Amino acid sequence: xxxxxxxxxxxxxxxxxxxxxxxxxxDVTSATPQAPASSAAAKADPNAPLKxxxxxxFLPKQINxxxxxxxxxxxxxxxxxxxxxxxxxxxxxxxxxSQISYINTLTQQGHDAILIxxxxxxxxxxxxxxxxxxxxxxxSYDSDAAPECRDIFINQASSEEVGRSQVQxxxxxxxxxxxxxxxxxxxxxxxxxxxIEFMKDELTKPEYKDMKLVKVAYGDDDDQKSFTETQGLLxxxxxxxGIISPxxxxxxxAARYISGSKYKGEVVLTGLGTPNQxxxxxxxxxxxxxxxxNPKDLGYLxxxxxxxxxxxxxxxxxGETFKAGKLGERTIGADGEIILGPPxxxxxxxxxxxxx
Ligand code: RAM
Numbered sequence: 001x002x003x004x005x006x007x008x009x010x011x012x013x014x015x016x017x018x019x020x021x022x023x024x025x026x027d028v029t030s031a032t033p034q035a036p037a038s039s040a041a042a043k044a045d046p047n048a049p050l051k052x053x054x055x056x057x058f059l060p061k062q063i064n065x066x067x068x069x070x071x072x073x074x075x076x077x078x079x080x081x082x083x084x085x086x087x088x089x090x091x092x093x094x095x096x097x098s099q100i101s102y103i104n105t106l107t108q109q110g111h112d113a114i115l116i117x118x119x120x121x122x123x124x125x126x127x128x129x130x131x132x133x134x135x136x137x138x139x140s141y142d143s144d145a146a147p148e149c150r151d152i153f154i155n156q157a158s159s160e161e162v163g164r165s166q167v168q169x170x171x172x173x174x175x176x177x178x179x180x181x182x183x184x185x186x187x188x189x190x191x192x193x194x195x196i197e198f199m200k201d202e203l204t205k206p207e208y209k210d211m212k213l214v215k216v217a218y219g220d221d222d223d224q225k226s227f228t229e230t231q232g233l234l235x236x237x238x239x240x241x242g243i244i245s246p247x248x249x250x251x252x253x254a255a256r257y258i259s260g261s262k263y264k265g266e267v268v269l270t271g272l273g274t275p276n277q278x279x280x281x282x283x284x285x286x287x288x289x290x291x292x293x294n295p296k297d298l299g300y301l302x303x304x305x306x307x308x309x310x311x312x313x314x315x316x317x318x319g320e321t322f323k324a325g326k327l328g329e330r331t332i333g334a335d336g337e338i339i340l341g342p343p344x345x346x347x348x349x350x351x352x353x354x355x356x
Contacts, residue, residue: 004303005184006324022324023066036306042318046320046321048311050307051311052082053108056071056303056306057086057106057115058087059088059089059103059115060088061143062187063091064092065093066277067247067249070296072088072299074295074298082325086163092206093220094119094221095119095186097123098119099118100124103131105160111180113135113306118176119143121146128149129279141155141302143190143192151334152338154301154334154340155339155340156293157341157343160302161270162343164201164202166270167244170244170257176208177210178210179239181216181237181244182215182216182246183194183218185249192246214237215237219228219247221247221250226259228241241267243271244270244271245270245273250271251269251270251271251273251290255273255278258286265285269287271291272343273287274356276355282351288348289345290345292343295356298340301340316332318333
């Protein structure tokens with residue numbers, strides 16, 4: 001038991017190690033003008049001290065999503081370590097239009113940095129550019145904004161690794177055979193869409209020739225809608241063998257539906273979930289395996305990265321480094337992306353070692 005705990009903790013600690021080769025959604029374009037304050041013009045001073053009293057605002061996809069709450073709470077706590085002030089504001093639905101009014105208000109309030117999990121890479125771009133024009137640093141985390149509208153992106157894991165590994169996990173459990181579906185978040189979510197592109201690409205490999213993706217459904221990161229969409233998928237595709245839901249809201253709602261239905265034990269479900277939301281469904285054998293990273297570390301890293309930007313330690317250029325508190329030194333990769341670490345797989349043997 002002790003060695004199991006140790007193995008699980010060591011693996012999760014490894015989530016703190018910088019991975020390389022990540023992918024950001026760089027093919028998104030924006031009709032809005034470039035911010036005049038170009039980060040390339042400024043020069044990074046890695047030895048600059050973190051400024052005291054930095055004001056940060058976290059703007060998640062939505063506030064009533066347990067995952068986003070964990071991330072932001074950890075980011076807010078991290079700010080206390082460097083004598084900063086941080087808060088979380090945001091909409092109750094995961095829509096870009098709702099986020100825009102929050103960006104505008106935060107800009108007027110004069111924060112040093114806005115940290116955003118974008119509900120749409122491009123729709124939030126104009127307001128973010130206006131914030132940057134006033135000298136506010138923009139850090140996207142979890143779900144990227146178009147690269148020209150933010151300074152850096154804190155990605156929880158390499159997008160390519162997340163997408164491919166989700167397919168690998170499901171394929172192993174369905175024996176590389178049968179119809180599968182994806183239950184996503186919102187149709188415009190940058191992170192889910194990037195992962196899905198890699199899932200589709202993974203599925204083109206010869207080892208998946210007997211697997212067929214029949215549908216991508218959208219639960220909008222709304223618990224009830226995700227529940228209903230799961231029911232719809234299972235009714236519409238009676239031969240469905242597996243579902244991937246790469247969203248904590250989607251996978252827990254899908255698990256709840258399947259656990260109380262005739263599909264339990266017949267249809268394999270996996271995805272990205274929090275151990276606390278998934279525990280009962282792993283214990284009752286609705287779900288064998290699912291993945292995630294440490295959401296607390298994501299918020300912590302985002303907070304330190306924002307402070308490093310505001311303090312001039314980094315400008316967002318590739319190769320710059322900064323110290324992210326207890327997570328150690330981090331390096332900015334291509335397209336201003338900083339990757340937290342690899343995803344981690346949870347199952348019956350390790351889920352009780354985690355409490356988030
Ligand atoms: C949901 C959100 C979030 C995603 C996680 C895995 O909470 O869609 O953006 O990163 O799932």
